[in-house]
Amino acid sequence: MADFHEECGVIGVFAKQTGPVAHDAYLGLCALQHRGQDSCGIAVNDQGLFRLHTDTGLASEVMTEGALLALGEGRMAVGHVRYGLDEKAGRMDIQPLVIAHRKGRLALANNGSLVNYGSLRDRFEDEGFIFHTTSDAEVISGLITKERLTAPSTEAAISRAMGQLEGSYTLVVMTTKKLIAVRGPMGLRPLCLGVKEDGTYVAASEPCALDVLGASFVRDVEPGEIVVITDEGLTSITTHCQTHKQSLCVFEYIYFARPDSVIDGVSVHEARVRAGEFLSKEHPVEADLVVGVPDSGIDGAIGYARASGIPYGLGFIKNKYIGRTFIKPAQNTRKAGVHIKLNPLSAVVRGKRIVLVDDSIVRGTTSREIVRLLRKAGATEVHMRITSPPFINPCYYGTDIKSREHLIACKYTTEEIRDLIGADSLGYLSLEGVKGIAKPLPRERLCTACFDGSYPTHPPRVSQREKYAQRLMRVGG
Amino acid sequence: MADFHEECGVIGVFAKQTGPVAHDAYLGLCALQHRGQDSCGIAVNDQGLFRLHTDTGLASEVMTEGALLALGEGRMAVGHVRYGLDEKAGRMDIQPLVIAHRKGRLALANNGSLVNYGSLRDRFEDEGFIFHTTSDAEVISGLITKERLTAPSTEAAISRAMGQLEGSYTLVVMTTKKLIAVRGPMGLRPLCLGVKEDGTYVAASEPCALDVLGASFVRDVEPGEIVVITDEGLTSITTHCQTHKQSLCVFEYIYFARPDSVIDGVSVHEARVRAGEFLSKEHPVEADLVVGVPDSGIDGAIGYARASGIPYGLGFIKNKYIGRTFIKPAQNTRKAGVHIKLNPLSAVVRGKRIVLVDDSIVRGTTSREIVRLLRKAGATEVHMRITSPPFINPCYYGTDIKSREHLIACKYTTEEIRDLIGADSLGYLSLEGVKGIAKPLPRERLCTACFDGSYPTHPPRVSQREKYAQRLMRVGG
Amino acid sequence: MADFHEECGVIGVFAKQTGPVAHDAYLGLCALQHRGQDSCGIAVNDQGLFRLHTDTGLASEVMTEGALLALGEGRMAVGHVRYGLDEKAGRMDIQPLVIAHRKGRLALANNGSLVNYGSLRDRFEDEGFIFHTTSDAEVISGLITKERLTAPSTEAAISRAMGQLEGSYTLVVMTTKKLIAVRGPMGLRPLCLGVKEDGTYVAASEPCALDVLGASFVRDVEPGEIVVITDEGLTSITTHCQTHKQSLCVFEYIYFARPDSVIDGVSVHEARVRAGEFLSKEHPVEADLVVGVPDSGIDGAIGYARASGIPYGLGFIKNKYIGRTFIKPAQNTRKAGVHIKLNPLSAVVRGKRIVLVDDSIVRGTTSREIVRLLRKAGATEVHMRITSPPFINPCYYGTDIKSREHLIACKYTTEEIRDLIGADSLGYLSLEGVKGIAKPLPRERLCTACFDGSYPTHPPRVSQREKYAQRLMRVGG
């Protein structure tokens, strides 16, 4: 069960007429909540007046009835959910970022991680700029604002700014008249377009956010594309397309995205099922039942079962009330940490040889506990199968893995890990295998750097952002 | 998807030595959270001093680190979660109820519903008693306290009190020296015993609460049994056993209990799978895929698939972040109510004939919306199958159905309901079928009054409890 | 500056027509807030339906706009503010207490302290009664409820109950049809009646609560009197009048009551001015300026100045933003505790010989700090004058002094105290003096037990209420 986290989800709404665009943004953010649970924000454009509401917490906690009322109606809205709010920067880092500049207001929401944040910020500071956050969004806003002073349009300013950005970014930008959706040239994070029956355009990180709004999927935004939505409709700037190798993060398929999303033409659910199928070919085993670790191992288990012919079964009941507020129990009941969330279904697993499918092993502690619980519930054998290769390299594009020290696969062989987690056998999906799960997407269009170290950019200077965060620690407010 | 609710979950802990009994009670309540999400409370017995913490909200919200610290260590604890806090009675109704009487302190947690609450309360009031709540717990505590004045022991007082109670009740009672677990003579609600390796006894509504504590299941408490746990061990009073027809609520198997619990010898998961299997025999259909409505229809779908040979598949993705705090969106996006929680997996259902399994249809609105979503996602046919018979009679034993007016099955024929929800076909499990899901439990040991009107007691005078609640409305505090 | 506390303030409202009686009660409680800042509650009688809102905090915190809206309109209301919420009993102890008994609803608010609480409670428990609080209000409600079973009217039941009560109590009782105001036979605590121009009757602890409602003062309720207000007007039961020596607590004049109140015919402000005048005769001194310790020493200082001819001046500025939420600063700035609240006006006191007037010295630490601040601000001499005799005996009627150990006057001579607080001279008002401050009220009508040990009742068995509180500690909720 992966316990690293994707950084953000973004949404933009452009309606034909003034209406409850904040509600649309809110529902979309609820559907994107799996991409970030730490803060939420929505900005509404009501005839050029921007209203903004942001706070820490889930979308459903932040967007109270009063907040939605205060946001009011408008023609456009942008919204953002994020994981990994920088503790030192506090609430200053919550997006969307709204810029009230005399050249025109601008609201911006971003998903991604720049690798040249430091050199860009330093350049700005040398001109006297003041930064209030350590977020990419502020640096990107600064570049766009600066270019807007001379550019013929906001989209032209964005295009010029993109020429200076390195790394991953996915933007939804709102001006007084336009909604602009931008996917970084590498296409590391997903971004798609939809349209409602009433003509309202929606741009969102994943199609599951379109579904909940009753919007039809139109298409993915192309890597490097700038989509401009105005009253005249949708236009596209493709200057930055095809300028970089396209590198969609493979973990979007393995773990980040919601199974009901279709990204770059590939169903996430089917990609996961396919991973399970491949796994069954690569690591077959004689067993009585295939079970998945909820929720991320379920699809893979279905695939493994389908390809192997071993029956699929419900192996665990997940306690759906254990959320972010759960307090870890005292020392002597620490083991309950996993057990309180997952309880094996003894009636199903007792006396059986179990194939246990999960999406990844990060530190190994959770896997060990799950194997132990299965055995205690009566499983006679537990064969662990992982729908991705060993995770051995840090990610610089938004996946929150601090260092190799936390990665079990950097320190142990597969056999040692099997022993540590107490499984009877352990099989990881091969690198070749994982590159094939997203077919018909060409395998070279996937970023698999965390498995093979083949990064699509230069890495950033190490822990450079930490440096900026250290200058100031907000302890509240 | 049932949207009626079981009233409560109870737990009691008796340790060999002073220790973190509140943590045990807390973890157990987390596992019983599905039985009630509106309030939570724990009382700790620390060498005769009782400490109590209660509040509205989920166990994980109420039992903050500070609250657990304040509860401190002890030898015994009792805990309670409840649904359906009476709005008029407010927080006064939260359990456990603690009685600080000179004959000895007593903490009491109850799951059930008395049918002679009114006559008991009237009798007390005629003697000058003052009631602070409209809960059964207070009337039961009053009876026990009164009997304690003359009885040789608390368990004797409880036994005498039981002679005056009619209806359903399941008690965990803590005195300064004893933990007493009582299951009403009809056995309408479950109650079981477990023991940890260190000798700590646990009594809980369902075995899933034992699992999370690492306690082994010992046995179910018998209907009518009074189990007394002291330093000398476990003794049992069986005076009230076999005095009433045993009538375990069949909805415990269909909907209330957690699938990983085993009640009166029957796995809840297996009972639900069996219901699906029966349903496939009673209402077969030619189709391509069986899917369950999460979460309550999943087990039934597995059973239907297994018995019919039609493949089982994941039909929906459930948004796990939509909890109690979710604000219904504005008027024009009302339909999103179901959709925000459940999104069909188009990649799975498109172009398929679907068997859709759910546990019940109460008002029909949710079912209609789910069928509509499936069709929109590309399902060519939708065949609805319900793992219980039509719900046509009110329950007097704790299931919160106000009146027949809310029950769709009271107003329409099955064919009319099929038409209303827009399904291609609709099949309910038969009365005979539902009585067989819990084998080897004899079919006559199940209460199926909500289906067949065969109540195990006289019904209470209608809306009698309302009468008492009306006398005072607490609007806060 | 006294830092002991009076227990409570009560109010009752009886309007001619349905209207915002909760608002009247609320405004009255705001005016009585000095009598208790720990909790607040209001019960409204709306055509026989009782609505109740209570919580911890100031009236202005508890009675939010939403709370007042929820309380709604009615014909009658009773309200209560209290100090000294029992930490162990928690919010259960907040008044008014509302009894929803079949003989009729009853809401009750009490100010006082019974000395036979223990024997009454024991008697009830012997009959099987359950107590939810350790408050006198619950015992009194129990007695009234029991008597109501046979009494011809609620007022008759109250009268019978009064025959069993010993100690101090002051009740406002609301039934479905009547508002009943009761002052205990000793008249230890004040209670008065007023009427608004629209005929609304108001009963309140002090007349300052009438003023804010625009109600005219009608009269004090007599010690022992039961005033019954109905649609037919005001009737009075005097059975319990003149049965006990009348003993108004002299600290109502010295400290508890608000200076703008008139109690039993005596202006509190004038009584305090008179105390200052007497003090000037008993302890004259050559000085340049008389200043009072805000707020309780101001009136006495005006009296001392007037009688001595020494000019009165503002000696201190009080920080009006330091309320209950103030966090004591860290160890090394502890001294700021007093200084943060009171800062001497150097421009006024520099180079002057100061007479410093306060109402009492309890532990002496505050007085020492104030004298030190005055000297630091430039005062050349500080002569402390106290408008009451040394406080040497515990109070059993509602003044929160735990034991003699906390009373500086029990341990030291006046000269030793003068030395401890660092004053140049120290003078207490004499016992004879304090008995004369409330003229024309006969001196024997005042309870001065805290000064002379002459208690109007037998003292209660020591720390008896503690015993009951110990049985259960509520740590929240």
Place this chain on the structure above:
Amino acid sequence: MADFHEECGVIGVFAKQTGPVAHDAYLGLCALQHRGQDSCGIAVNDQGLFRLHTDTGLASEVMTEGALLALGEGRMAVGHVRYGLDEKAGRMDIQPLVIAHRKGRLALANNGSLVNYGSLRDRFEDEGFIFHTTSDAEVISGLITKERLTAPSTEAAISRAMGQLEGSYTLVVMTTKKLIAVRGPMGLRPLCLGVKEDGTYVAASEPCALDVLGASFVRDVEPGEIVVITDEGLTSITTHCQTHKQSLCVFEYIYFARPDSVIDGVSVHEARVRAGEFLSKEHPVEADLVVGVPDSGIDGAIGYARASGIPYGLGFIKNKYIGRTFIKPAQNTRKAGVHIKLNPLSAVVRGKRIVLVDDSIVRGTTSREIVRLLRKAGATEVHMRITSPPFINPCYYGTDIKSREHLIACKYTTEEIRDLIGADSLGYLSLEGVKGIAKPLPRERLCTACFDGSYPTHPPRVSQREKYAQRLMRVGG
């Protein structure tokens, strides 16, 4: 009773050794709370690491025990309290503002109001700067940061920035090594220096903040002076001194400052007493008692009484529990608005001819209500005396008067106002009189523009700041 508001209070602390500087800043802010109650913030410099805590509310609400703990120890701290948080800018506007620039961190707290905010901001935006607030503090920080790129020191950068600022400002600036206190060249707002026995330097808006820290008053900061505090001690840059006409706001003496403060050599209390004395000469009347409206009219009443020989008395009791949380009662009890806060002391005023002293009349509604209450309490005559001239011109330097429409003195003659408020006579202090209250401060050193229209700067373009605020409205977060 003035109901306009001064904008802010500032404090800076520089200790010899690492210690609880946040506690010192906190206590100082508590003493400055009268200058602003809407938000509070403290930044601590702990060996170059800056920690910041800010929030809306009183200092005692914002600086919880946890917040002070999180701020931790350090060598320096700056703090800020403010009134008039811009609703549109929300919490972004809370100070201190902390700048984490590569040229060095900087925390800044400001009291004042620039008149060239608009032209400065426009100039910055033309260079591409992004503003996050509409506060002067951000523009000033921008100027300082820009100058720091080339200036030899932060103080030199501040000096250069001051050359570009017009209007009122009073800064406390903290760098990694220095604490810098700056008073704008006009000296419109106060700023003073103090030192504790342990050598800790303190800069604060008023000396009352020094007192509470046990710091000795050193001197006022001169208008235009830059005081630099380092480990080497205190140095001063006087380049901007004597460059502008000195113009201390006379309302600091009349209303804003605390009576126990001494500003530019003048005791605020004595200035107010003197205003009362002058008033007695300018508007004598035959009367029995002089009373002040609490709290702002008390000192003036003492002066009037002293000069006229009419006795001074306590006329009102102020309800000290009515704070910011007070909810205005319903329509039909609206009049209670003033009465709930102030109740006349009937025992004192009955049958008397009263001189009623207040500091100002803004809209007249409060004065009318107070006069009415006095008459109802038995006063036979009420002669209103105001310790300042009629307020007829808007203030551009931080006093929150939106427009002349709200000023009663702009619309009516004195005789008409007397009639409106129902007084028997009405007298305002003359312009000449008010200019003399601060002696020995030369009368030309006071800004009296609100009375005589003689502004020390050009007024800003009207409602210019509104323009910027309108670009974005934060509705939360």
